[in-house]
Amino acid sequence: MKNNEDCKDPSGVNRRDFVKLSGMVAALPLIGFKFAHAGGKISVASQEFPSSPENIVPTCSSFDCGGKCDIRAHVQEGVVTRISTRPDADLDPEMPIMRACVRGRSYRKFVYHPDRLKYPMKRVGKRGEGKFERISWDEATTLIADNLKRITEKYGPESRYVHVGTAVSGSPFSGDTMVRRLLNQTGGYLNTYHSVSMGNTAAATPYTYGAAASGNTLDTLADTPLVILWGHNPNETIFGHTNHYFQKMKQNGTRFIVVDPRYSDTAASLADQWIPLLPSTDNALMDAMMYVIITENLHDKAFVERYTLGFDERSMPEGVPANESLVAYLTGAKDGVKKTPEWAEKITHVPAQTIRQLARDYATTKPAALIQGWGPQRHNCGERTARGSTLLATITGNVGVKGGWAGGYGGDSSRKFTAGVEMPDNPVSKKISVMNWVQAADDASKITPADGLTGGDKLDSNIRILFSLAGNYLANQNPDIHQAVKVLEDDSKIEFIVASDLFLTPSAKYADLLLPETSFMERWNIGESWGTGNYLILSEKLIEPQFESRTDYDWIREVAGKLGVEKEFSLGRTEKDWIVSIWEKTRESMPEEKLPTFDELLITRRYLFKDKPHIAFEANIRDPQNNPFPTPSGKIEIFSKRLYDMQHPEIPALSHYVPAHEGPEDELSARFPLQLITWKGKNRANSTQYANPWLKEVLEQKLWINPADAMQRGIAQGDSVRIHNDRGVTLIPAEVTQRIMPGVVALQAGAWWQPDENGVDRGGCANVLSSARITALAKGNSHQTMLVEVVKA
Structure with a gap:
């Protein structure tokens, strides 16, 4: 043949x-x-292939991805012909810039996708139908200006809202930032707080340490003998440079234990041991670990004695009744229940002997790092889980020491980022949680301080005009999509919605005005790394915008002109001028760094900070007399009097296990016996790049289900299955695998919602099933906590 x-x-x-x-x-x-x-x-017949020399330009994206990998765009006659990445030889061991991952290598197909939006369009059908007609840019910007004037005059500035848009949040200059600047200059807008990514743990951690940032730079873990990754999956999330350091540590002999209901790629790559547990039961496992550590006398007594409050009855704050300390809780002094491994096994499904081994390993290995990912805190018990990790780190003496890890949020306060856009003060002082926006559009009078409103007792207006720029949250990433779109479809509530994007996403279909945005290759910016990166990369305009697409700044500037504030808004700057200004302000703010000028940056393309290794709370531990913890007591607060005074059953002063709503102990589990979780896949950042056909080939959207659960339901590999609860239904093929524990199923997050004529999702979008319930302390998201049933379709 x-x-x-x-x-x-x-x-x-x-x-x-x-x-x-x-x-x-x-x-x-x-x-x-x-x-x-x-x-x-x-x-x-009509065009010769380009014969001009190829120009290879180092650049990066502005997506919500912490890697900011070094991609090399090969540009020829104004076209990016291919993408390569940093050569292995071009490596600075003190701050390794990431080579392009599979997402980075696929950017060209994303930028040159035939389905990109090409022209400004206005809605002609019902909201959500996705029917639009082409209009001119002048008509588009006039519509925005006129509606801003009308709605502001009628309802006031609290009626104006800018939704979160993560596709550009990896850079200091973005459309959502500039529209906020314009709104501040014309009366203000209803602002939000809370991070959907990690807001619950950032809110909870200060109740232990007095500060949110509790992470170290990963170079401090080079010689750590044991790392416990608790719901942390950097291999697939491409979480900054974490995997670079972890692989290096693995080669040097560090032992990794992964605690996760799912055998992730991180577990496959790093784990010496995988410990699956039922979602939302993390605190029960933590409680039992602490029981073993304390009853077997493995805790760091000197550390606890010197630095903590609330460990035992002798160290409790005044005004608190007996048996509220950690030791009292664990030994059952108050409720009569000892928090033994056998007690936790029934809740978590982790064998008691495994719990003992994990506790002993963590307590006796010096130092050890328990690093918690952001997935566990996206449950409605997430705040308790975040604080639970801080208690484990505290009683083992792993806080403020090289090779240890304080638990909790895990952010690093030593990071340096670029200066931002000059932002006028917002005349509107009230704020809502990002989780409140649907209610604020439906009936804002129901949002009170108890629901998360700050800066006032009530809102004066519903949301009446909404901007969604580079965001697919409205009708895709939002928990309980059906609840959200019911409000969006009613144009008597939100009267005007502006969406700017590259594609007709599920959220963009609900726009009244749909604008074609530029890709990062068609505009200027600066890439900021997060996580464990510590550098800046120039993101240069490489090609001209396609069709009639315009940068957000370009059309917002035109709107500003029609509102009579163009001069104040733009300061006479082009987009590139803003980037130059941001860079120069960054240079001025850190003279010790001796950053290159912008002209020099055009040559070097990047700047690497040469910071010293950072250990959270090192000064507080080394010299507590002169550096007390920023808590009311000046100590690490195992028991928080501030939380105790709230008297809220879901916010215990001593973080411990409380059965979660829609957890395995909820009565609802009789009808919906499986817990559904999601994970961030390697082929997209949230829902960004879902439309990229190359990346669809990387990972097919399937439901992971354990063989025991599949057999019980007559489900075989590849069968179409119906995943449902009282909120929604999605149909997707089944992946029958031992890589998910029994009682739990998993879907990759970020799939586009694709409802059929009956409202049944055909895209595997988990957000038709997730809950809009907010957490008790942070008023944050809990969309990982959901019970479902799965049947063969």
Whole structure:
């Protein structure tokens, strides 16, 4: 049989020539070609292939991805023909810039996708139908200006809202930032607080340490003998440079234990031991670990005695009744229940002997780092879980020491980022949690301080005009999509919605005005790393915008002109001028760094900070007399009097296990016996790049289900299954695998919602099933806590 490369089709064109020509065409998506077939040969009828020299430009994206990997755009005659990445030889060991991951290598297909939005359009059908007609940019910006004037005059500035948009949050200059600047200059807007990513743990951690940032730089873990990754999956989330350091530590002999209901790629790559537990039962496992550590006398007595409050009855604050300390709780002095491994096994499904082994390993290995990811805190018990990790770190003496980890939020306060856009003060002082926006659009009078309102007792208006720029949260990432779209569909509530994006996302379908945004390759910016990165990369405009797409700044500036504030808004700056200004302000704010000038940055393309290793709370531990913890007591507060005074059953002063709503002990589990969790996949950042066909090939959207649960339901590998609860239904193929524990199923997060005529999702979007319940302390999201049933479709 002939080699497939030499097989010819009936036209006489062999496969090798066809593949070669197809590759050239794919590399030039902006150029229109006409192909003629004559005598068995293919000729280009209307356009020659470019023959100019190739320019290779180091750059990065502005997506909500902490890696800020170094991608190399190969530009030829105004077209990005391919993407490569930093050569291995170009590595600074003190701050390794990431090489491109699979997402980074696929950017060209994302930028040159044929389905990109091309023209400004206004809605002509019902909200959500996705029916639009083309209009001019002048008409578009006039519509925005006129509606801003009308709605502000009628309802006041509290009626104006800018929704979270994560597709550009990896940079200091973005459309959502600039529209906020414009709104502040014309009366203000209803602002929000809380991070959907990690807001619960950031709010809870200060009740232990007095500060949110409790993480170290990862170079301090180089010699750590034991790392426990608790719900942390950096291999797939591409969480900054974490995996670089972890792989290096693995090679040097560090032992990794992964605690996660799902055997993630991180577990497959790093774990010496995988410990699956039922979602939302983390605190029960933590309680039992602390019981073992304390009853077996493995805790760091000197550390506890010197630095903590609330460990035992002798160290409790005044005004608190007996048996509220950690020791009293664990030994059952108050409720009569000892928090033994056997007690926790029934709740968590982790064997008691495994719990003992984990507790002993953590307590006797010096130092050890228990690092918690952001997934566990996205449950309605997430605040308790976050504080639970701080208690474990405290009683083992792993706070403020090299090689240890304080638990909790895990952010690093030593990070340096660019200066931002000059932002005028917002005349509106009231704020809502980002989780309150649906209620604020439906009936704002029901949002009170108890629900998370700050800066006032009540709102004076519903949300009446909404901007969603580079965001797919409205009708895709929002918990309980059906609840959200019911409000969105009613245009008597939110009267005008502006969406700016690259694609007609599920959220963009609910716009009244739909605008074609530019990709990061078509505008100027500066890439900021987060997580464990510590550098800045220039993100240069590489190509001209396609069709009639415009940067958000460009059209917002035009709106400002029609509102009579263009001069104050733009300061006479072009987009590039703003980037230059931001860079120069960054240089001025840190003279010790000696950052290059912007002209020098155009040559160097990046700046690496040479910081010293950072250990959270090191000064507080080294010299507590002169550096007390910023808590009311000046100590690490195992018991928080501030939380105790709230007298809220879901916010215990001593973080411990409380059965979660829609957890495995909820009565609802009789109807919906499976716990559904989601994970961030390696082929997209949230829902960004979902439309990229190359990345769809990387990972197919399937429901992970354990063979025991599948057998009980008559489900085989690849079967279409119906996942449902009282909030919604989605249909998706089944992946029957031992990589998810019994009683739990998992879907990759960020799939686009694709409802059929009956409202049944056909895209595997978990947010039709997730809950909009807010957490008790942070008023944050808890969309990981959901009970479902799965049946063969």
